[in-house]
Amino acid sequence: xxxxxxxxxxxxxxxxxxxxxxxFVLVELSPGDATDRxxxxxxxxxxxxxxEAKWGLDKPAHERYVITxxxxxxxxxxxxxxxxxxxxxxxxxxxxxxxQLALMSIIIMQLVGVTLGSIQAVRQYGWADSGISxxxxxxxxxxxxxxxxxxxxxxxxxxxxxxxxxxxDAVMYDYMTPGEQILDRMKHLILPGVALSIARAAGIxxxxxSSLLEVIRQDYIRTARAKGLPEWKVIVKHGxxxxxxxxxxxxxxxxxxxxxxxxxxxxxxxxxxxxxLIVSAIFTQDTPVIIGCFFVFTLLVVAGNLIADxxxxxxxxxxxxx
Amino acid sequence: MKQAxxxxxxxxxxxxxxxxxxxxxxxxxxxxxxxxxxxFGRLPELLFPPxxxxxxxxxxxxxxxxxxxxxxxxxxxxxxxxxxxPFDPEVDKNSQWRELKKQFRRxxxxxxxxxxxxxxxxxxxxxxxxxxxxxxxxxxxxxxxAPQWGxxxxxxxxxxxxFSRVMYGARISLSIGFIAVAISATLGTLVGSIAGFFGGKxxxxxxxxxxxxxxxxxLVLLLAIVGFFRSAGAQSIFLIVVILGLTGWMGxxxxxxxxxxxxxxxxxxxxxxxxxxPNWRIIVVHLVPNALAPVIVHASLAIGSTILVEAALSFLGxxxxxxxxxxxxxxxxxxxxxRSGAWITVxxxxxxVAAVMSFNLLGDGLRDALDPxxxxxx
Numbered sequence: 001x002x003x004x005x006x007x008x009x010x011x012x013x014x015x016x017x018x019x020x021x022x023x024f025v026l027v028e029l030s031p032g033d034a035t036d037r038x039x040x041x042x043x044x045x046x047x048x049x050x051x052e053a054k055w056g057l058d059k060p061a062h063e064r065y066v067i068t069x070x071x072x073x074x075x076x077x078x079x080x081x082x083x084x085x086x087x088x089x090x091x092x093x094x095x096x097x098x099x100q101l102a103l104m105s106i107i108i109m110q111l112v113g114v115t116l117g118s119i120q121a122v123r124q125y126g127w128a129d130s131g132i133s134x135x136x137x138x139x140x141x142x143x144x145x146x147x148x149x150x151x152x153x154x155x156x157x158x159x160x161x162x163x164x165x166x167x168x169d170a171v172m173y174d175y176m177t178p179g180e181q182i183l184d185r186m187k188h189l190i191l192p193g194v195a196l197s198i199a200r201a202a203g204i205x206x207x208x209x210s211s212l213l214e215v216i217r218q219d220y221i222r223t224a225r226a227k228g229l230p231e232w233k234v235i236v237k238h239g240x241x242x243x244x245x246x247x248x249x250x251x252x253x254x255x256x257x258x259x260x261x262x263x264x265x266x267x268x269x270x271x272x273x274x275x276x277l278i279v280s281a282i283f284t285q286d287t288p289v290i291i292g293c294f295f296v297f298t299l300l301v302v303a304g305n306l307i308a309d310x311x312x313x314x315x316x317x318x319x320x321x322x
Numbered sequence: 323m324k325q326a327x328x329x330x331x332x333x334x335x336x337x338x339x340x341x342x343x344x345x346x347x348x349x350x351x352x353x354x355x356x357x358x359x360x361x362f363g364r365l366p367e368l369l370f371p372p373x374x375x376x377x378x379x380x381x382x383x384x385x386x387x388x389x390x391x392x393x394x395x396x397x398x399x400x401x402x403x404x405x406x407x408p409f410d411p412e413v414d415k416n417s418q419w420r421e422l423k424k425q426f427r428r429x430x431x432x433x434x435x436x437x438x439x440x441x442x443x444x445x446x447x448x449x450x451x452x453x454x455x456x457x458x459x460x461x462x463x464x465x466x467x468a469p470q471w472g473x474x475x476x477x478x479x480x481x482x483x484x485f486s487r488v489m490y491g492a493r494i495s496l497s498i499g500f501i502a503v504a505i506s507a508t509l510g511t512l513v514g515s516i517a518g519f520f521g522g523k524x525x526x527x528x529x530x531x532x533x534x535x536x537x538x539x540x541l542v543l544l545l546a547i548v549g550f551f552r553s554a555g556a557q558s559i560f561l562i563v564v565i566l567g568l569t570g571w572m573g574x575x576x577x578x579x580x581x582x583x584x585x586x587x588x589x590x591x592x593x594x595x596x597x598x599x600p601n602w603r604i605i606v607v608h609l610v611p612n613a614l615a616p617v618i619v620h621a622s623l624a625i626g627s628t629i630l631v632e633a634a635l636s637f638l639g640x641x642x643x644x645x646x647x648x649x650x651x652x653x654x655x656x657x658x659x660x661r662s663g664a665w666i667t668v669x670x671x672x673x674x675v676a677a678v679m680s681f682n683l684l685g686d687g688l689r690d691a692l693d694p695x696x697x698x699x700x
Contacts, residue, residue, distance in 0.1 A: 003452055018534045023546065030550030123425035141678035143630050145637050146653055146671035153664055195641065278542060282549035290546065294538070301537045 012302045017069070019298045021289060024068060027287050028061050032170070034079060036285075055081055072295060078288035082281070087292040090277065095296065098273035102258050104189045105197035106251065112201040114247060118240060120282065124213060136202035143262040148195035152268070155191065162180025163188050165270040182261065192269040196261045200254060214242040243316045252308030255301050286317060327400030336402050341432060346437035346570070350396050353444050353452075353604070357389055361451025368450060381450045388447035392649050398450035422615060425691035432687010437678030446493045453486035457647045466663045469619040476665040478655060487647040494648045495677065498563050498632050505567025507621045510574025515605050517575065518582030529579070532572045540569055541634055548640045558644050566628055573624070574617055581613035615692055626678040633674050649674050 027033075038051050052058045056067065070207035071078060077087035116136065122130045139147075156164035163169065169176075169184050176184060215221065216239055259275070274293060281289035298309045326671035327334025332347030361368065368382040426432055445452065454472075455462045461481040469476040517528040535543075547565050585591065586609065594604045629649075635641040636650030644651060649670040656666030 014441075015530075015534055015537060018530075019538060022534070026550055027545060065549070136683060138675065141626065141682055142675050143629075143633050143637075143650075143671065143678075145634060145650075146667070146674065149653065149660070149667050150671070153660055153667070157660060157664075170458065175597055256539040258539070259539040263541055263545065266636065267638065279545065282545055285550070292543075294546075297539060297542065298537055305537070 001313070008306050008309065010153060012306065014301060016295070016298050020072065020295060023291055023294045024065055026288065030285070033057060033285055062087065077292040080289045081287055082284045082289070083285040087288045088302050090289060091292050091296055093273060094274045094277045096274065097271060098262055101189070101192055101196065101262060101271060101273060104193035105258060106254065109197040109201045110202055112198070113204025114208050114244065116214055117205040118235070120209040121206065121212035121216065122235060132205065136205050139198050140202035142199060144195055144199060144261045145268060147194070147198060148265050148268045151191050162191055167271060187250065192265050192271055196258065196265045199255060207250065208243065208247055211246050212239055215239050216245045248315055249308050249312045252304035252311065255304040259297055278298055324404040327403055328397070331396040331400040336399055341421045342433050342437070345621050346440070347396055347399060349441055350392060350444060353441065353448060354389060354393055357448040357451040360454065378387055385448050385450040388444070389451070392444055397695055422691055425608050426687055429687040429690050431683055432569050433690065435680050435683025439684050442492065442677055442680060445489065449457065449489045449493055453489040455483040457482065457487040457490040458645045466659060470663055471478060475669040476663065477645060479659060484666060484669060488649070488673055489650055489651060491647045491649045491670060492677070494559065494646060495629050495632060498559065498566065501563045502566035502570065503621050503624045506570035506624065507565065507566065507574050508675035511578050511610060511617060513571065514575035515580025515610055518579040519586060519605050519609065520602065523524070532575055535569065536572045541631060543569055544631065544635060544696040545638065545640060548635065552640070562632070562642055566632060570624060574620055575678065576692070577616050577620055578613050581616065582609055583610055585609050605666050617683055619688045619692055622681055622688055626681035629674065629678055637652060
């Protein structure tokens with residue numbers, strides 16, 4: 001088990017470096033860089049050279065590549081050219097917010113998906129099954145940004161129940177008691193969390209349905225029924241526990257989708273997280289921030305894959321890695 | 323009763339109890355009638371527009387040819403329903419596809435999805451007749467007027483007819499979806515078959531690249547590429563399609579690789595080797611056709627997700643450049659007018675959902691048809 005984990009981690013290192021190389025090459029190939037905003041056509045060439053030297057842009061590409069890689073490996077993310085402060089600081093401000101959002105959507109996704117999928121499996125081919133099937137297909141096919149806008153339209157413009165954007169109430173937050181502050185934060189989390197997770201929840205419901213159907217056909221379910229257990233106990237304690245295994249393991253694989261979705265949802269709900277950070281960095285061509293963001297994204301995705309792999313053998317002892 | 327289809331395609335199916343196909347065919351005929359009523363009166367000015375309105379345009383001619391083609395298709399289907407073609411073993415040689423077709427027809431949701439996809443494609447083809455206005459012409463109605471007769475989906479802030487914009491947007495979104503998936507399916511098949519066939523270092527190298535691209539969130543990668551090259555003119559439809567195609571092939575390559583891995587151990591490949599066929603010939607002629615069915619399933623699902631990604635790109639302002647109407651871009655336009663004109667955001671979004679849903683239905687149907695475990699359950 002330990003050897004397996006170690007091998008996986010070692011295999012992941014070139015992957016992360018490969019991603020950074022790819023992004024570096026893309027940045028190099030693209031015209032212009034973030035220092036362009038300091039210049040006008042009248043800027044004297046000496047000034048231009050000075051500014052470029054300040055950001056280390058005067059060196060040839062291969063030298064900068066080596067420097068970037070070295071710095072990344074020693075934990076130095078460089079300085080943002082646009083915000084003129086350390087990238088590490090910027091990323092560390094944004095990352096907790098994105099993780100908060102991601103956790104919220106994973107919880108919603110699991111709760112909704114598992115519940116609906118189980119109902120479908122228990123009532124296979126019944127009206128509840130077909131109804132949920134159609135509804136999940138509908139939400140599964142829905143662009144998250146449009147769902148986000150519709151939620152805003154209905155729940156904040158038409159019926160002002162929930163706040164439309166931001167992480168906390170911009171005016172009142174500082175005057176609230178700690179209890180109210182937590183409530184306020186939760187309120188702000190609901191809409192982005194739902195917008196980010198519903199499509200995935202529909203996918204999970206589908207998995208859960210087929211997984212539980214598979215389990216219900218097993219012999220030990222028949223045994224449980226034969227010894228006279230009430231039906232809900234058979235389904236929940238013997239069925240769902242086993243059917244959940246594959247669902248838990250695909251949790252780690254959801255991260256790339258969550259990050260893709262968070263780019264859109266964070267933009268719409270003015271959520272100060274990684275998604276919004278990377279969009280603004282791309283628009284300003286702020287190379288150090290872009291590379292830093294991709295580094296963090298890839299690390300998290302690789303870690304998610306690894307956790308999925310390991311969870312698989314933890315929750316199902318029949319699987320042994322060597 | 324079957325010949326009733328010759329009068330109105332679909333009627334024969336309906337009377338014989340084939341409701342889904344009957345209604346589907348009638349829907350197509352309805353589209354044809356709609357296009358004829360809305361567009362044939364304007365036919366001369368559409369086909370030969372005066373020089374001051376931009377001169378010759380290809381779209382209306384394509385629409386006219388499609389109208390005739392769709393009509394021919396409808397009546398051909400009705401005729402074949404009445405008198406099926408006699409069974410000819412020479413023609414029906416490729417049993418893999420015939421079996422797939424047979425299984426697919428039994429799957430009601432899949433057939434449903436197929437009809438939906440067809441309706442979308444036909445709508446996109448017939449758009450010049452159906453759309454009452456040019457999508458980019460301003461002030462065809464009052465600014466920000468609610469949906470009403472004449473402006474079925476209302477108008478936007480410039481007084482452009484939203485229905486026309488959404489219809490023309492369907493052309494862009496669908497063609498981007500189809501072409502990008504064609505590129506990525508081809509590329510994925512190429513990579514997957516090479517990796518699977520040659521194995522060893524080639525395999526691990528190619529699969530490493532696949533894993534690398536899979537570990538990046540696709541939308542973020544796309545944003546980076548399009549964002550970086552924005553100033554270099556990357557924001558044309560052509561480049562968006564190519565970039566979408568180049569970032570979507572990883573799933574296909576994994577599927578094809580696993581197929582080839584199991585296929586290449588079979589006897590017929592041994593026979594090919596014994597005959598001394600070159601490797602490329604074994605791959606192209608003998609292996610790839612046998613691995614293609616799951617690729618097609620994947621592709622029909624991928625068209626849906628590509629439409630979603632393209633819409634997201636357009637929504638962030640990094641897709642097809644304005645004023646070209648695409649669904650994502652219209653949703654983005656409508657964001658500022660959520661209070662005064664919510665219909666600008668609602669309708670293009672609903673179209674995205676409808677399109678993606680149809681492709682998902684079709685893909686699910688195809689997958690079930692391919693999966694022998696599910697045979698006989700429908």
